[in-house]
Amino acid sequence: MKQVSIIGIGLIGGSFALDLKQHIPGIQITGIDQNKTHLTEALTLGILDQIGDLNSLKHSDLVVLAIPVNAALEVLPQVLNLISDQAVVIDMGSTKEAICKAASTHPRRAQFLATHPIAGTEFSGPSAAIHGLFKNKTNIICEVEKTLPALGELVLTLFKTMGMHLRFMPANDHDKHIAYVSHLSHISSFMLGKTVIDKEKNERDIFDMAGSGFESTVRLAKSSPDMWTPIFEQNKVNVIETLTEYIQNLNQFKAYMEKDDFDAVHNEMKNTNHIKQILKGIA
Amino acid sequence: MKQVSIIGIGLIGGSFALDLKQHIPGIQITGIDQNKTHLTEALTLGILDQIGDLNSLKHSDLVVLAIPVNAALEVLPQVLNLISDQAVVIDMGSTKEAICKAASTHPRRAQFLATHPIAGTEFSGPSAAIHGLFKNKTNIICEVEKTLPALGELVLTLFKTMGMHLRFMPANDHDKHIAYVSHLSHISSFMLGKTVIDKEKNERDIFDMAGSGFESTVRLAKSSPDMWTPIFEQNKVNVIETLTEYIQNLNQFKAYMEKDDFDAVHNEMKNTNHIKQILKGIA
Numbered sequence: 001m002k003q004v005s006i007i008g009i010g011l012i013g014g015s016f017a018l019d020l021k022q023h024i025p026g027i028q029i030t031g032i033d034q035n036k037t038h039l040t041e042a043l044t045l046g047i048l049d050q051i052g053d054l055n056s057l058k059h060s061d062l063v064v065l066a067i068p069v070n071a072a073l074e075v076l077p078q079v080l081n082l083i084s085d086q087a088v089v090i091d092m093g094s095t096k097e098a099i100c101k102a103a104s105t106h107p108r109r110a111q112f113l114a115t116h117p118i119a120g121t122e123f124s125g126p127s128a129a130i131h132g133l134f135k136n137k138t139n140i141i142c143e144v145e146k147t148l149p150a151l152g153e154l155v156l157t158l159f160k161t162m163g164m165h166l167r168f169m170p171a172n173d174h175d176k177h178i179a180y181v182s183h184l185s186h187i188s189s190f191m192l193g194k195t196v197i198d199k200e201k202n203e204r205d206i207f208d209m210a211g212s213g214f215e216s217t218v219r220l221a222k223s224s225p226d227m228w229t230p231i232f233e234q235n236k237v238n239v240i241e242t243l244t245e246y247i248q249n250l251n252q253f254k255a256y257m258e259k260d261d262f263d264a265v266h267n268e269m270k271n272t273n274h275i276k277q278i279l280k281g282i283a
Numbered sequence: 284m285k286q287v288s289i290i291g292i293g294l295i296g297g298s299f300a301l302d303l304k305q306h307i308p309g310i311q312i313t314g315i316d317q318n319k320t321h322l323t324e325a326l327t328l329g330i331l332d333q334i335g336d337l338n339s340l341k342h343s344d345l346v347v348l349a350i351p352v353n354a355a356l357e358v359l360p361q362v363l364n365l366i367s368d369q370a371v372v373i374d375m376g377s378t379k380e381a382i383c384k385a386a387s388t389h390p391r392r393a394q395f396l397a398t399h400p401i402a403g404t405e406f407s408g409p410s411a412a413i414h415g416l417f418k419n420k421t422n423i424i425c426e427v428e429k430t431l432p433a434l435g436e437l438v439l440t441l442f443k444t445m446g447m448h449l450r451f452m453p454a455n456d457h458d459k460h461i462a463y464v465s466h467l468s469h470i471s472s473f474m475l476g477k478t479v480i481d482k483e484k485n486e487r488d489i490f491d492m493a494g495s496g497f498e499s500t501v502r503l504a505k506s507s508p509d510m511w512t513p514i515f516e517q518n519k520v521n522v523i524e525t526l527t528e529y530i531q532n533l534n535q536f537k538a539y540m541e542k543d544d545f546d547a548v549h550n551e552m553k554n555t556n557h558i559k560q561i562l563k564g565i566a
Contacts, residue, residue, distance in 0.1 A: 118494040138491050167491050180479045181493040185500040188475050191532040193558040194551065195525065196463045198532075206561050208421050208450050210464040211401040215562055216499050217468040222559045225552035233545050242478065243537045247530055249474040249481075254526045262516050268477065269508035275476040276505045278489050279498055 001154065005052060005060040007032045007075060009042040011120060012092055013066030014129025017047045019162045022131065030056055042126040057082045062155070065091040070230035073102045080108040088151035090115050094178065095234040096142045096171040113155050114142040116174065117164060118182070122222040135163035140178075142171040179238035184246060186220045186228060187239070193221035284437065288313045288335060288343040290358060292325040294403060295375055296349030297412025300330045302445045305414070313339055325409040340365045345438070348374040353513035356385045363391040371434035373398050377461065378517040379425040379454040396438050397425040399457065400447060401465070405505040418446035423461075425454040462521035467529060469503045469511060470522070476504035 004020055006013045009031045017029050030052035033039050042048045057063055063079055065072050072091050076099060079089055089112045091099050096114050103112045119137040121128060139159050144152055156166060169177075196218070200206045232239050256264040287303055289296045292314045300312050313335035316322050325331045340346055346362055348355050355374050359382065362372055373396045374382050386395045402420040404411060422442050427435055439449060452460075479501070483489045515522050539547040 118492060120494070120496070122496075137494070140492065165491075177483070177492050180482050181489055181497045184478065185475065185497045187533070187536060188471050189500055190552050190555050191529060191536055192468065192471050193555040194532050195467065195529045197555065197557060197561070199463050199525075199528065200460070206464055208448075209401060209423065209460050210562075211403070211420070213403070213405075213503050214464045214468045216502050217472055218558055218562070219499050220496050221552075221555050222562070223552070223556075225549045225556065228552060229545050229549040232540060232548055233543075236540055236543075240537060240540055242482075243533060243540075245482065246474060246478045247533050247537070249477050250470070250526060250530050250533070253470060253474055254523060254530070257515060257519055257523055257526075260516075260519075262512050265515055266508045266512040269473050269504075269506070269511060272473050272476040272480065272504050273506075273508065274480060275501055278480070279493075279501070279505070 001027065001061045001158070003028050003030070003060045004062045004064065005030045005032060005057055006048075006064045006066060007079070008065065008067035008071075009033045009035075009038050009047065009126050010066060011124050011126075011128040011130075012117070012133075013064060014042060014045075014047045014126040015119075015131075015133035016064060016066065016092070017042075018129055018131050019134060020158075021046075023158075023161050030060070032056075038126050042129075045126060045129070047126055047129055054078060054082055057087075058084055060084075060087055062158075063087060063089045065089065065093070068227050068230050069093040069095050069098065069234050072099055076102055076112070077106055080106050080111060083108070083111065085111075087111060088113060088147075088155055090155055092117055094182065094231045096140070096174045098234045100143050100146075100171040109146055110148040111151060113144065113147045113152055114171065115155070115159070116140040116142075116178070117159075122219055124224045124227065132163070134159075137164055139164040139166055140174050141166055141168050142174055144168055175235050176238050179235055179242045183231060183235060183239050184242040186223060187232075187243060188246065189218055189220035190223075193218045284310065284344045284441070286311050286313070286343045287345045287347065288315060288340055289331075289347045289349060290315045290362070291348065291350035291354075292316045292318075292321050292330065292409050293349060294407050294409075294411040294413075295400070295416075296347060297325060297328075297330045297409040298402075298414075298416035299347060299349065299375070300325075301412055301414050302417060303441075306441075306444050313343070315339075321409050325412075328409060328412070330409055330412055337361060337365055340370075341367055343367075343370055345441075346370060346372045348372065348376070351510050351513050352376040352378050352381065352517050355382055359385055359395070360389055363389050363394060366391070366394065368394075370394060371396060371430075371438055373438055375400055377465065377514045379423070379457045381517045383426050383429075383454040392429055393431040394434060396427065396430045396435055397454065398438070398442070399423040399425075399461070400442075405502055407507045407510065415446070417442075420447055422447040422449055423457050424449055424451050425457055427451055458518050459521050462518055462525045466514060466518055466522050467525040469506060470515075470526060471529065472501055472503035473506075476501045
């Protein structure tokens, strides 16, 4: 692998470029992005070797899509049309069913691999790129059987070199589980932030009284709406299901409080403390 | 100040003892706790100089209540009965209206100061005690005008020595604001944990797919039910108000998704991104 094109030089695309440079000496990375400022920034930061466009894709051995999931649906077929017969294309989006469907009827379906590295921060843009972001993170691989074995192997070996743990799963299973362990967290965080901002017009009160607990719970409310809106749109059915259950649980908790049933309140918390054991496995 | 008694040698009481030892050479710290294992542990960890009981309080210059807020309501009047005329008592609970009310009719009201250092972690017990926990943290002081000026000054100077920022507020204002910036975060986190655990019976899926975002949002669900149940009970009215608004916001977000109004979804998140600026001030 000598030539890699990365479409979308943000936190994920930029961090992937940094890891590529670390693990593959001499690799040439071309960046493609609608945001010219991000491209210039990424060049200056040494994340990219050159700036390209879709026409330069034919020289790439690997093309990485690290753009919002709605844009990925449009760009993937174009990319598959433009690459060489030996190249492989991967996407890294937080939804997998729609992108797999978008690829399904393309004559070059076998040159595509759907991936979702569970990594990131609440920040965005190339300046948010981090060395080693993917180390010890899980990467969910979908429909691996539809990718040419040699190309799949090339990409999976690269992921393992970067320190990722691979997990294989049907796209619809991915979208269902990820709604619970990622998408719902973002909504709960955004709505918590909204509730507090709406109430506390006097921001000095938030600033003074909020501790690290609040900061931690509301951290994801800093995330990019441009990235997250299309994720919620593509995973609408699953996300609504998680929201319905979450709201039911909150209503139940509130009802216990209204009835002064604080034994039940205690119980709810005690049962959920079990999350300690589950989280021990998360880096 | 030579003799300090700390009732409740957990995360908060233990961390306070560590800071006292750092800032007041020669200070003697007596620990009082129903949990004998915690007392022995705290002695071994060097947090305490000796173990005491309520009868030893008469020798204390300062008595610190760092116990669950329901226990504090019962213990405070007993403590005020037992101390010397020169001593001062402080509590550190997360609710302030009930404890101020419990103190209000006591003949020694002026020897009590209600405080709430906004500091802590999701862990508990003396082994969770941390050096410098209170540094750069806000401490909310309620009804300072009801405390003897000399005793109030003694305690406030101590807090400042430990690096705390002091803020003065009526007890009911404290309870209202803290419901938004602390108590609601805990419920949102607990119910998020519950929703995911209930759904993902196969824990391997949570373990593999959950990233740092989920971990951050659900961190507070590790907190102690024994500590938090009485907080929710004492701050019931305010907490129910925050829960009602939070659930309304979640329902609104869900309704936008159901109507496919993703412009509104985007807007909700964009407006809440403003939390970035607010959080910049939180350590």
